Amino acid sequence: METKRNTAIKYMIIASVLWSIGGIFIKRINWNPRAIAGSRSAIAALVMMVYLKKFKFKINKSMLICACSYSLLVILFVSANKLTTSANAILLQFTSPVWVALLSRAILKQKISRIDGITIIFVILGMIMFFIDELEMSYLLGNILAILSGIVMAGMILLFQQQKENSLVEITLLGNVITAIVGIPFYFISSPGMESVLPLFILGVFQLGIPYLLYVLAIPNVTAIDAVLIPVLEPLLNPLWVFIFAKESPTLFSLLGGSLVLLSVTVRGIIMSKKLDQIDSPST
Numbered sequence: 001m002e003t004k005r006n007t008a009i010k011y012m013i014i015a016s017v018l019w020s021i022g023g024i025f026i027k028r029i030n031w032n033p034r035a036i037a038g039s040r041s042a043i044a045a046l047v048m049m050v051y052l053k054k055f056k057f058k059i060n061k062s063m064l065i066c067a068c069s070y071s072l073l074v075i076l077f078v079s080a081n082k083l084t085t086s087a088n089a090i091l092l093q094f095t096s097p098v099w100v101a102l103l104s105r106a107i108l109k110q111k112i113s114r115i116d117g118i119t120i121i122f123v124i125l126g127m128i129m130f131f132i133d134e135l136e137m138s139y140l141l142g143n144i145l146a147i148l149s150g151i152v153m154a155g156m157i158l159l160f161q162q163q164k165e166n167s168l169v170e171i172t173l174l175g176n177v178i179t180a181i182v183g184i185p186f187y188f189i190s191s192p193g194m195e196s197v198l199p200l201f202i203l204g205v206f207q208l209g210i211p212y213l214l215y216v217l218a219i220p221n222v223t224a225i226d227a228v229l230i231p232v233l234e235p236l237l238n239p240l241w242v243f244i245f246a247k248e249s250p251t252l253f254s255l256l257g258g259s260l261v262l263l264s265v266t267v268r269g270i271i272m273s274k275k276l277d278q279i280d281s282p283s284t
Helices: 002-019 022-028 033-052 061-083 086-093 096-107 114-131 140-161 168-187 194-221 224-246 252-280
Strands: none
Touching: 002 194, 002 224, 022 061, 022 086, 022 194, 022 224, 033 061, 033 168, 033 194, 061 086, 061 140, 061 168, 086 140, 086 224, 096 114, 096 140, 114 224, 114 252, 140 194, 168 194, 224 252
16 A cells, blocks of 8 residues: 555656646747647547557546546636746645645545644745745736636545546546537637647647646545645746746745745655554554
8 A cells, every 4th residue: 555655656746747847838839728728638638548548438427527627627727827927827726735625524524634734834835935026916817717726626636536436547538638629619719830839749748648647547545635735846846947948046935935845745745654654564
């Protein structure tokens, strides 16, 4: 069981690193956000079909709700990135630990431990510090969409963890198909240009297809809080890519906030690992 959890955590770390490249490439594509989301998901769906090789949808109400929540999440995130700064979009989406804490009792009947509650508080404080000098309230609509994406993300995680009979990979595949279909009316409004082909390919394969495969494979072996806190690495890495490729230096608040988040998640991991070791160790 512990081996499965360790593997799941590794998958989620890799997924977080790949997710973190989203802001850079979405900004580089001059196209309608729903068209970007649809095209990205169409490519991601092909990646998942290659992984599954053989698949047969047995669509039921629970599967359809999960797939629609996934579709809504990716559309909201791309739209938020187009209407506000990438920092705003990522920060406000990652209010999801708060929503998980509030919803987990009602949906999964999970109790929030003291260490998880404290970690959530420090993670949110760290993220506020990380982007405090970049948060621009003028992008009101984009900020609202980013907050909604955080709520939807929390709900999606909780719904995914309830799936016992449905394949999470097939649910995600269906979600990408739905997103691609939703994007159809927007594909013909304008043309993205040849310079957008490579960014779209990278987004579909490496930023959405592969990381979500890893994520849904990891979900059954972690708690709902794990599933939100580990991907917090994404908003930490995003400014790093900006520094490398756009030569933007991190501010003092960014360094302090990033350190606080990393420290919080690391300390929680150490504490939880020690507790698991105590449970697994034979009594003497």
